[in-house]
Amino acid sequence: MILKWTDTIVDLLINENIISEQEKDVYMYCVQTFLFQSITYGIILLLANCLDVMALTIAYYIGFLPIRYVAGGYHASSHSRCLLLTLGVYILSIIMCLLVTHTTPYPVLVSNLIISSVLIIWAAPVDHKNRPFSPREKERFRRRSYIITIVIIVLSLVILTVSVKTSVVMSLGVLSAACSLAAGSIQRRKEQLC
Numbered sequence: 001m002i003l004k005w006t007d008t009i010v011d012l013l014i015n016e017n018i019i020s021e022q023e024k025d026v027y028m029y030c031v032q033t034f035l036f037q038s039i040t041y042g043i044i045l046l047l048a049n050c051l052d053v054m055a056l057t058i059a060y061y062i063g064f065l066p067i068r069y070v071a072g073g074y075h076a077s078s079h080s081r082c083l084l085l086t087l088g089v090y091i092l093s094i095i096m097c098l099l100v101t102h103t104t105p106y107p108v109l110v111s112n113l114i115i116s117s118v119l120i121i122w123a124a125p126v127d128h129k130n131r132p133f134s135p136r137e138k139e140r141f142r143r144r145s146y147i148i149t150i151v152i153i154v155l156s157l158v159i160l161t162v163s164v165k166t167s168v169v170m171s172l173g174v175l176s177a178a179c180s181l182a183a184g185s186i187q188r189r190k191e192q193l194c
Contacts, residue, residue: 002036003032005035006032007028010024010028010031036082044086047087047090047091053098055166056097056169059169059170060093060094062155062170063172063174064173066148067148067149067177068180068181071120071124071125071141071145071181072127072128072141073126073180073181074180074187075128105165105168106164108168108171109156115178119181120145120178122185123178126188152170152174
């Protein structure tokens, strides 16, 4: 379905002389990615609304998205697998947050942040086989990854003074991003060996 919508949109852009035929592949990729991300995060927002966990969802993605954006991470082999993986990790994180905040939030929070920091230091950044980093880019993204991690950890600890649940779910977002980063690093190393 996404591919059909992508074709329709890109063909419309070409027919309206907004883009040229030579730019078609780039726009196909961009439109397809945009549509896929819109559907994925639309489903997540719908779930968050239905489960009445919108604030927790926002906190989770404040922890997750900046690190994932700057440091990279695991890439599923298809859009449908990516959708299932994204939804699965999100739902698991929200369930864990709801369970943990009623039992032992502080050890979980500290453990999440320590494990996340170690994984990010070990693995950041992860490039993509279609766009490898130059040594200079790799160093720049590594520094940004560390800075963003520190900022989110500090923010999570500041929020702890206001809401334990929000702080824990933000740390779960950081941990999810760090696990994706570690899995992406392993995936990328295997690709480079082949």
